């Protein structure tokens with residue numbers, strides 16, 4: 001399934017996927033301004049419809065993954081892996097040497113996903129995510 005650069009026209013569907021998969025989803029405005037300030041975005045398309053996305057900030061030699069999600073209907077089918085492969089590919093082209101991210105400590109699926117790409121656990125950030133109770137973040141990174 002093709003991967004394309006994210007554009008403003010994709011944001012409605014991205015917002016919907018984020019709302020359905022993220023316990024603290026971004027607002028539409030946050031997604032829009034993230035693109036506008038120059039963060040990088042990729043979408044995964046099926047029949048011209050967005051079924052997954054990844055957003056990352058790059059300041060060589062480091063890159064930070066801001067958000068990555070796949071429509072529930074298409075999870076577990078390799079779509080997230082394809083997106084992350086492209087994030088790695090673009091990062092390498094930008095001479096990035098290290099990729100980091102935060103993930104909810106109880107999000108074992110995503111933690112496994114990142115581990116399958118060689119990410120390792122660096123630290124825990126206490127009560128990083130909003131909610132009641134708040135949830136800790138696991139900081140992960142990999143050298144590329």
Ligand SMILES: CC(C)(COP(=O)(O)OP(=O)(O)OC[C@H]1O[C@@H](n2cnc3c(N)ncnc32)[C@H](O)[C@@H]1OP(=O)(O)O)[C@@H](O)C(=O)NCCC(=O)NCCS
Pocket residue numbers: 021022067068069070071074075076077078079080081082102103104107108109110112113114116
């Ligand atoms: C995390 C996410 C992006 C992974 O995308 P995906 O398309 O479902 O994952 P893939 O099919 O590419 O699987 C890649 C690896 O992830 C792990 N994984 C996927 N589904 C899993 C599950 N149900 N349980 C445990 N590990 C799982 C496995 O290591 C898998 O590798 P394998 O197929 O060789 O076993 C996706 O599940 C998602 O959108 N989750 C909700 C949003 C989210 O948590 N984003 C991360 C925020 S930090």
